[in-house]
Amino acid sequence: MGSKGTADYRRRRKEAERRRRQKAELTQSEPKQSDAAISRGLSLGRRDAATDCAWCDGPITPRRRGPIPKWCSATCRHRAWEQTRAAASGRSAVQVVERRVEVLVPATPARRDWPALLAELARQIDDGRIYDRDLIDLSNALGTVLKAYRRRPHVVSGSINSQRQARARQEARQGRVG
């Protein structure tokens, strides 16, 4: 790598610049439509077969003269060169692309979030932020929640109080020990 790589890079940049100028000149001295059509017809073959970029599969602007392009742009040519160089060195070319993407993901509420969320739901229903049409979907969801809620036998049996008392007793015991 090092100086050799840099020199190689500079050489290729120079070459790319030269080709760009050459291309610009060609475009300027582009003959009339009919002439171009005739010469295209004459040069059918290899030149016309090279229509897709060897790197990105994008279209290649056909050239009447000069070397047959393999790539659609200097960028693609450079990418291909990097890949070739990496393959030769036994290492792989890694392009790190960093961009910030903001994605709104509904957070999964934790068990302690629900009372506040349900209170907010009640508020939104009351103040009309939730429309009547939303209520139709909501009633199904609430029905499902209620069904799940009632599947807890200790809730329906009212034993939630005894559980609370047991916890209070346990905390009191821990308080005495600690």
Ligand SMILES: [Zn+2]
């Ligand atoms: Zn390309």
